[in-house]
Amino acid sequence: MKTSIRIILSLFVFAASLLFCILVISSLVPQLRENRLLSISISILIALAISLLAWKKMSINxxxxxxxxxxxxxxxxxxxxxxxxxxxxxxxxxxxxxxxxxxxxxxxxxxxxxxxxxxxxxxxxxxxxxxxx
CATH class of the missing domain: 1.10.287 (Helix Hairpins)
Incomplete structure (x- = not known):
């Protein structure tokens, strides 16, 4: 798969998983609702891991x-x-x-x-x- 398409698709995966993680973490863990910085940091790390996994899977034949x-x-x-x-x-x-x-x-x-x-x-x-x- 072309690198430009892989970058665009990985960015989509990152944005969607970040949005999903923020919504899930803020609704399921009440302690993290008050601490937005920690909630967003955890969500970014999870979304980054998912987008890196998608990046890797798109290159595997x-x-x-x-x-x-x-x-x-x-x-x-x-x-x-x-x-x-x-x-x-x-x-x-x-x-x-x-x-x-x-x-x-x-x-x-x-x-x-x-x-x-x-x-x-x-x-x-x-x-x-x-x-x-």
Whole structure:
């Protein structure tokens, strides 16, 4: 995969996982609600680890189905989460439930679509590899 595409997709994965971690940490750990700096620091570290994992997985040429499915699921799910979370905020500023679209619908649906796309890509990748040899 081209390096520029890997950078863009890794940034999407970082932004989506950062957003998700901030929301989860602030809602599940009441002690971290008061200490925003610690909450954001932990979220940044987790998001950085996830984006580095996605960066690594995009460069591996493997024949395993589950690796392709998981990588595509994380990438497309991250794009869906960011689009569904930020889109309603941009287009309907006064709406109070806009970000729920990304959290409840477009993020999980993007992940499922990514899993299916990864399986389809793996099927075509494997058949092309077998045809070359």
């Amino acid at each position: 493997t024949d395993r189905l589950e690796i392709h499915m998981l990588a595509w699921g994380i990438i497309i799910g991250s794009i869906g989460l960011i689009a569904g979370f930020v889109g309603p905020i941009i287009f309907n500023w006064g709406g109070n439930q806009g970000p729920l679209l990304g959290i409840l619908y477009t993020g999980p649906l993007g992940f499922i679509i990514g899993l299916i796309s990864g399986a389809i890509y793996w099927k075509f990748y494997r058949t092309q590899k077998l045809a070359k040899s």
